[in-house]
Amino acid sequence: MALVEDNADFDAANGIIDSETPPHTDLAAQYKRSFAYYTFRVRLPSTLATIADSLANKDELLPTYGADAASDIDQTAAAVLELRSNILKNGPLEPFNDTEADVATWNAFLDKLDKDKRTYFSACWLYAECYMYRKLWSIFSLSRLAGFDYFRKQKQTAAQLSLDAMVAVANATRRSERNLSTFQQLLKLNLWGNRCDLSITSGKQVKPMGDAFDQVAELDSNLLVDGTQAIWQSLVSADGNGTVEIVFDNAGYELYTDLILAEYIIDKGLAQKVRFNAKAIPWFISDVRADDFHWILKFLSGQASPVLSELGKKLKRFVDEGKFELAPLEHFWTSPYEFYRMAEVQPALHERLSQAQLIIFKGDLNYRKLLGDYSWHDTESFVTCLRGFQPSNLCTLRTIKADLVCGLPAGISEQLFAKNKEWMLTGEYGLIQFASK
Numbered sequence: 036m037a038l039v040e041d042n043a044d045f046d047a048a049n050g051i052i053d054s055e056t057p058p059h060t061d062l063a064a065q066y067k068r069s070f071a072y073y074t075f076r077v078r079l080p081s082t083l084a085t086i087a088d089s090l091a092n093k094d095e096l097l098p099t100y101g102a103d104a105a106s107d108i109d110q111t112a113a114a115v116l117e118l119r120s121n122i123l124k125n126g127p128l129e130p131f132n133d134t135e136a137d138v139a140t141w142n143a144f145l146d147k148l149d150k151d152k153r154t155y156f157s158a159c160w161l162y163a164e165c166y167m168y169r170k171l172w173s174i175f176s177l178s179r180l181a182g183f184d185y186f187r188k189q190k191q192t193a194a195q196l197s198l199d200a201m202v203a204v205a206n207a208t209r210r211s212e213r214n215l216s217t218f219q220q221l222l223k224l225n226l227w228g229n230r231c232d233l234s235i236t237s238g239k240q241v242k243p244m245g246d247a248f249d250q251v252a253e254l255d256s257n258l259l260v261d262g263t264q265a266i267w268q269s270l271v272s273a274d275g276n277g278t279v280e281i282v283f284d285n286a287g288y289e290l291y292t293d294l295i296l297a298e299y300i301i302d303k304g305l306a307q308k309v310r311f312n313a314k315a316i317p318w319f320i321s322d323v324r325a326d327d328f329h330w331i332l333k334f335l336s337g338q339a340s341p342v343l344s345e346l347g348k349k350l351k352r353f354v355d356e357g358k359f360e361l362a363p364l365e366h367f368w369t370s371p372y373e374f375y376r377m378a379e380v381q382p383a384l385h386e387r388l389s390q391a392q393l394i395i396f397k398g399d400l401n402y403r404k405l406l407g408d409y410s411w412h413d414t415e416s417f418v419t420c421l422r423g424f425q426p427s428n429l430c431t432l433r434t435i436k437a438d439l440v441c442g443l444p445a446g447i448s449e450q451l452f453a454k455n456k457e458w459m460l461t462g463e464y465g466l467i468q469f470a471s472k
């Protein structure tokens with residue numbers, strides 16, 4: 036974490052506590068030595084400033100939105116900067132006034148929050164950060180730029196930058212065996228693909244370098260929990276006619292590794308269908324939306340490299356044949372709710388997931404939602420921390436980028452803290468945790 040400029044007046048006026056998050060407490064930016072505090076003081080303001088800056092160049096937008104959209108674009112940029120300044124002032128989480136499908140759910144959620152926990156720094160980190168991304172969408176949806184994906188360009192650039200890595204991975208995976216060790220390699224490849232997310236760097240590009248499978252081997256000692264064998268068992272013990280649900284995280288290289296894993300699951304008869312769950316709105320910068328999914332299939336098919344273009348065509352065929360499926364648009368994934376509340380809040384989704392042979396949750400934010408942004412003790416069991424959310428066999432592939440974790444063997448986190456007190460923020464360590472139905 037880079038140093039945050041000290042602001043004693045702000046801290047005193049907003050009840051900021053100079054400590055880490057106490058044990059068994061909701062994570063919140065109220066704790067000065069937490070990643071949440073850094074997120075609201077530095078990362079999110081930087082993300083918003085970048086969006087406002089990008090609107091200054093109207094050349095790309097005017098052909099789509101019309102020459103008379105110029106003043107609307109300026110107003111949108113101003114509203115984004117106002118959101119930024121509200122965050123920096125610890126403003127309230129106000130109800131939404133747009134006409135999007137999830138407004139009532141969001142407003143009901145906000146209404147139930149305690150009044151003293153309804154600002155950016157006092158609210159549970161998960162709620163406040165999700166609110167920020169939803170508020171951004173609201174600003175755009177109230178303007179002529181409604182529907183514009185302000186992160187699209189970054190997501191597509193990230194994919195372009197990964198081309199070499201994609202070719203190497205495709206070449207290495209064309210002739211693979213149906214066995215535990217190959218499956219483990221692909222799960223781990225997919226796990227470490229999560230290191231490239233753009234929200235951790237406030238949008239700065241991260242290019243995957245070197246041989247991905249060499250890195251999988253090198254990073255093995257950084258994999259703190261390895262549930263790959265149990266995940267394999269959950270698939271091979273079934274008849275192969277089931278569905279695997281993947282809850283996406285990031286577009287670009289990570290999405291590509293999701294597709295490589297999904298291709299293997301289909302090719303080796305581990306399931307009949309892989310269903311992908313994308314985000315309904317631009318989310319945490321690089322999260323996959325339906326458009327990003329369709330785009331990458333075209334992007335791969337259109338590559339000069341034969342291995343990539345053939346792969347792209349094959350994956351598109353999987354979509355046409357129903358072996359790959361995009362789940363219907365689901366606002367629950369871009370709600371503030373922790374997953375343990377899914378059964379109550381979105382029973383139909385819970386029911387759908389309960390039909391799956393396996394659910395794979397990708398990335399750090401999904402992990403935060405599984406655990407509910409809470410400072411669990413690092414050795415508490417994964418199942419305890421799921422708080423009853425076990426619709427089916429589920430696993431999480433997560434590189435650790437936020438200060439919460441569970442299910443570690445005793446003594447590990449003490450060793451890692453002794454080496455680097457910010458070890459949970461670097462994305463160098465990973466977890467593959469599994470919970471059976």
Ligand SMILES: O=P(O)(O)OC[C@@]1(O)O[C@H](CO)[C@@H](O)[C@@H]1O
Pocket residue numbers: 074164229232233234235236284285319397398399400401403436437
């Ligand atoms: O979900 P992802 O892409 O793995 O990570 C999202 C992320 O960058 O954003 C969150 C905070 O903004 C952090 O928890 C995490 O580091």
